[in-house]
Amino acid sequence: MKVKIPEATIMRMSVYSRFLADLDRKDIIMISSFDIAERVGVSPVQVRKDFSLFGEFGKRGVGYNVKELHWQILKILSLDASWSVALVGLGNLGSALSSYKGFHERGLIITSIFDNNPGKIGTFINNVEILPMDKLVEVVKYNQTQIGIISVPSEYAQEIANLLVEGGVQAILNFAPVVLNLPREIKLRNVDVTVNLEILTFNSVKIFGEIKRPHNEPLFFA
Amino acid sequence: MKVKIPEATIMRMSVYSRFLADLDRKDIIMISSFDIAERVGVSPVQVRKDFSLFGEFGKRGVGYNVKELHWQILKILSLDASWSVALVGLGNLGSALSSYKGFHERGLIITSIFDNNPGKIGTFINNVEILPMDKLVEVVKYNQTQIGIISVPSEYAQEIANLLVEGGVQAILNFAPVVLNLPREIKLRNVDVTVNLEILTFNSVKIFGEIKRPHNEPLFFA
């Protein structure tokens, strides 16, 4: 009775759940797999199949209760309790992440922020003090931090990853475009913006065959 | 003789190519699929299989010439010529993207930047003037922009996407956590940070069964 859950399913569950939160805010009571599918850009069967891997949440002939389904998915994603997150690196990207409201809404609580810029250390973001890197292990441990986010330059990413692991995190979300070496039990996800752009370049050319239009000098320019 | 290329392959090609650029900078001449595999975190067969979808780039018994292979992959990804990219939304995330050097290195040229903040309009980033949104269609057209990057708040993302399409882009990279509705011929990729974090929460719990440790008050706190 042990089903393997495809990662693609988990990704979609996260998307469904955000859509359901939205419906709930709008006081919509029931929804069908067809409506979910349409708004989320997948097929209705896909939606039902995904749900079915975790249980039976709907009523045949009727659909799904929005509140109930939403709650079930949050439970599945373990977002029914909060998570302690450490953010390392407060450049532009780190700042964007630190101020992103979506995390807190979904129980992902940034409990510590680290940077090595003396001008930033000691200041606060959302009541969290920015600390120097040499406090990382200690603080991450104390906070029982489960997830570390790495948004430092590539050359420091591995070093930071090691510190996070030493501090006891279970999972790392890495924004640096490097391949990190981690103990197998640590969960890792990489978000790589360049890779995503390059997939687009590949796909775009496919459409137009081999033709590629060169671009002009920008219209508005220095 | 028309092979379908898995998207996963394209992603890996992008990663291989960055690794090869690195090797080339270090004046390494030859490399084997084993060494590539190890450093990139996949299996050697995977590497060879990926390459084989596009041609034969290696010498049996010897390996691959770094320069040659690198160049071939850049050609495959259409990164042997430059791309005109428009960046819309200059919040923290947009700023991070605008200052990311990896793009330019790989022929992804940000030719225009748009924001609606009057304090930012008229200033320059890397010689590109920040323009108001109402110039978007015109400028994107003029620059023959192929790719648009959306880093505006979710509620404006669809509207901006429409303008980009009107301006003639072929592909959109969307950072707003919403499902965009686009003409089928427009290539779309979504980068969704929350989804990635939530996959980590799911995976972490799986490891520890149902046990989840609550977190303390932060050690360093306001």
Next chain:
DNA sequence: TAGATTGTTAATCGATTAACAATC
């Protein structure tokens, strides 16, 4: 020639889709 490593074909594994039975 022997050793190494590529490239390919076939087998396996995994995810999506189609068909349909169950049931509200």
Next chain:
DNA sequence: TAGATTGTTAATCGATTAACAATC
């Protein structure tokens, strides 16, 4: 009961891995 919609089983499709032949 008829219509709607879920949930599941089987079929298909796609991607990875294993085995091995080719060849430097």
